[in-house]
Amino acid sequence: MNTEALLLVLSAALCWGAAQTIAKLGLARMDLVSYASIRAGFALLLIVPYGLLVHGFRFTDWGLVGMAAFAGLIDSFFGTLLYMVAIKRTEAHAAAALSNTAPFWGVTTAVLFLGEPARWVTFAAALLVIIGAYLLITPARADPYPRSLRSGLG
Numbered sequence: 457m458n459t460e461a462l463l464l465v466l467s468a469a470l471c472w473g474a475a476q477t478i479a480k481l482g483l484a485r486m487d488l489v490s491y492a493s494i495r496a497g498f499a500l501l502l503i504v505p506y507g508l509l510v511h512g513f514r515f516t517d518w519g520l521v522g523m524a525a526f527a528g529l530i531d532s533f534f535g536t537l538l539y540m541v542a543i544k545r546t547e548a549h550a551a552a553a554l555s556n557t558a559p560f561w562g563v564t565t566a567v568l569f570l571g572e573p574a575r576w577v578t579f580a581a582a583l584l585v586i587i588g589a590y591l592l593i594t595p596a597r598a599d600p601y602p603r604s605l606r607s608g609l610g
Contacts, residue, residue: 473552479540480548488540496532553592559585 457465482491507513515521542551560582566572 476543476548476552476555480543483540483544488537488544492536492540496536550593553589557586557589 479491479495539551539555542554563578563582567574
């Protein structure tokens with residue numbers, strides 16, 4: 457992976473991680489539908505002008521429009537809805553850890569549906585992500601230390 461792509465991916469991950477924490481705070485004080493609507497609406501207010509600015513709205517095939525709509529339904533609607541319900545019901549770090557098993561599902565579906573090569577190292581890396589998520593959500597025995605910086609200050 458080149459340096460620019462690496463920095464872009466890490467920056468995106470930082471944004472997503474921060475958004476998970478903000479979502480936990482927002483969902484604690486607001487209902488799910490309102491929060492999700494404001495979140496999606498604000499993103500739409502930014503993406504449409506960006507698309508117009510860079511001439512990004514070119515539809516060459518209506519099949520591709522349907523594919524994008526289907527992916528949006530799965531990711532932006534169902535995925536976000538399920539994730540926000542989970543964040544309301546558990547700790548943000550636990551939901552974030554489990555949501556980061558997405559690489560495993562991405563590898564599996566890419567091999568099954570796109571015919572991409574099934575390399576053992578790719579599956580091993582995806583499996584390590586799942587093991588890491590498990591370790592993060594497994595409750596510690598008697599933890600003598602505060603669970604967060606904020607609780608340690610209070």
